[in-house]
Amino acid sequence: MIDLTGVSKVYPVKNGGQVVALDGVNLHVDRGSIHGIVGRSGAGKSTLIRCLTALEKPTEGHIVVDGLDLATLTGSALRAARRRIGMVFQAANLLDARTAADNIGYPLKLAGVPAAKRRARVEELLELVGLEGRGDSYPSQLSGGQRQRVGIARALADNPAVLLCDEPTSALDTESTAQILSLLRHVRDVSGVTVVIITHEMAVVREICDSVTLLGHGQVLQTGTLEEVVADPATPLARELVPMPVVESVPTESADSRFEGNAVGTVLLDVVFTSHPGVPTGATVLHLASSMGADVTAGTFESLGSVQVGRLALTVPAYHADKIIEQLRKNNVHAEVRAQ
Ligand SMILES: Nc1ncnc2c1ncn2[C@@H]1O[C@H](COP(=O)(O)OP(=O)(O)OP(=O)(O)O)[C@@H](O)[C@H]1O
Ligand SMILES: [Mg+2]
Numbered sequence: 001m002i003d004l005t006g007v008s009k010v011y012p013v014k015n016g017g018q019v020v021a022l023d024g025v026n027l028h029v030d031r032g033s034i035h036g037i038v039g040r041s042g043a044g045k046s047t048l049i050r051c052l053t054a055l056e057k058p059t060e061g062h063i064v065v066d067g068l069d070l071a072t073l074t075g076s077a078l079r080a081a082r083r084r085i086g087m088v089f090q091a092a093n094l095l096d097a098r099t100a101a102d103n104i105g106y107p108l109k110l111a112g113v114p115a116a117k118r119r120a121r122v123e124e125l126l127e128l129v130g131l132e133g134r135g136d137s138y139p140s141q142l143s144g145g146q147r148q149r150v151g152i153a154r155a156l157a158d159n160p161a162v163l164l165c166d167e168p169t170s171a172l173d174t175e176s177t178a179q180i181l182s183l184l185r186h187v188r189d190v191s192g193v194t195v196v197i198i199t200h201e202m203a204v205v206r207e208i209c210d211s212v213t214l215l216g217h218g219q220v221l222q223t224g225t226l227e228e229v230v231a232d233p234a235t236p237l238a239r240e241l242v243p244m245p246v247v248e249s250v251p252t253e254s255a256d257s258r259f260e261g262n263a264v265g266t267v268l269l270d271v272v273f274t275s276h277p278g279v280p281t282g283a284t285v286l287h288l289a290s291s292m293g294a295d296v297t298a299g300t301f302e303s304l305g306s307v308q309v310g311r312l313a314l315t316v317p318a319y320h321a322d323k324i325i326e327q328l329r330k331n332n333v334h335a336e337v338r339a340q
Contacts, residue, residue: 001031001194002052002162007061009047009218021047022058023218029211034188034195036205038240039215045198048215049164052196054082066161083111086155086193088165092147094139094154101126101135104153111158125153128190129183145176152183156191163187165197169204181208202240206304212237226304233272233309233334242309244270245298247338265318268297269325272334275308282310284331289314292324313338 009022021044029035037045050056051063054070063070068081094103105122113121126135129149139147148168155163165184169177185208188195197204205212205226213223214237222229222237229237247268271289275281282301289296294316301310316324321337328335 001033001066002027002029002035002196003062003064004028005062005064007048007051007058007063009044009051009056010059020218022051025061025215025218025220027213027220027223029194029196031194032188032192033210034185034197034208036209036212037196037198037215038200038202038205038212038237039221043215044218045215046166047218049166049196049198052162052164053085053087054078083158084161086158086160086163088148088151088155088163088168090167090171092139092151094147094150096139098138099135100131100137100139100142100150103139103150104135104157107154107157121157122153125156128156128187129153143176144172145179148172148176148180149183152180152187156187156193159191160193163193163195165195167198167200170199170201177204178207184208206241206302210305214240227307230274230304230307230309233274233311238272238309241304242272242300242302242311244311245300245313247298247313266315267318267321268338269294269312269314269316269321269335270338271310271312271314271328273310273332275310277306281331281333282308285310285312285328285333288327288331289316289324292327293317293320294324 004025004027007022007025008020011019011021013019025048037048039045051058052065058071061071065081066084070081073081095106098106101122104125105118108118108121122135126132129152131146131149134142134146142150169180172180181204184195187193197209199205209226211225212229214221222235229235230241232238271285273281273285286296294314296312297315298313299310301308325335
């Protein structure tokens with residue numbers, strides 16, 4: 001549905017210099033999927049989305065959205081292609097002097113859709129986003145979450161094939177965020193629209209994304225379905241999606257019964273594994289750990305699609321650490337001594 005090949009964007013800056021905002025980006029997003037784009041500030045996320053909206057042309061490369069190469073279109077063909085792309089902003093960016101219904105119908109008015117048809121579509125959209133009966137409200141009379149619902153309805157008015165969302169929930173509280181995310185998923189489920197979400201919140205990716213791309217310095221550092229990116233728990237996205245459990249204070253000594261109450265030194269192991277249906281790695285790890293004298297000090301489990309990712313902090317007797325690491329690695333479990 002969306003295919004970027006070799007996309008670069010170079011901005012000229014003062015004194016003849018240049019900034020490489022995107023550097024050879026290759027990216028594929030399946031039709032009807034929800035794709036997250038994450039990365040540090042300055043990584044190129046907004047530049048990427050501006051290129052996807054065709055507001056900017058890449059310096060190099062091709063951006064094919066719904067079969068059309070945005071980089072080569074001009075004039076009316078480009079305007080038609082843009083109508084296939086809906087945009088949701090961080091702050092809903094509504095027209096304050098117009099009602100919710102007028103805001104939603106605005107793109108249809110611009111597209112010359114007759115008033116009666118427009119009204120019917122607006123009613124349909126108000127219902128879709130859970131704002132039946134609120135069409136006459138002005139933005140100032142709506143909550144932040146409700147304004148964002150209006151923003152989503154407006155973006156969907158013209159039946160776009162793609163919905164691009166730039167930080168759609170970062171101005172909202174936890175409850176409104178959850179509602180907006182489930183609305184976006186609902187919209188995708190009923191309309192089949194392809195959704196691209198820029199976000200700095202990993203919780204958003206965990207909650208609704210089918211696939212995700214990590215950008216860094218304008219390059220794709222990692223991309224794939226959630227299952228794919230966590231398959232290797234040592235990769236940056238896997239670490240971000242399922243972070244290491246926090247261990248407040250690391251015990252350095254513990255009583256080991258095999259030494260008749262004598263204190264022995266302990267070390268902390270970081271252990272990471274993925275479980276798939278029918279392969280209960282978690283049970284294997286816990287069994288191995290307890291049979292080898294390790295204590296589970298902290299743990300996190302996260303289900304992403306059909307995969308479960310587990311991270312454990314194990315406190316183990318120092319003299320036994322190497323043996324335990326070896327045993328875990330034999331079972332395809334990633335284990336290392338946590339750096340102090
Ligand atoms: N119009 C421009 N002219 C010059 N440089 C630009 C322009 N737009 C972006 N850049 C530069 O391109 C790089 C990527 O910027 P971009 O805004 O895409 O990052 P971002 O990932 O969206 O960051 P943030 O999370 O802070 O929004 C940055 O170094 C930025 O300074
Ligand atoms: Mg940005």
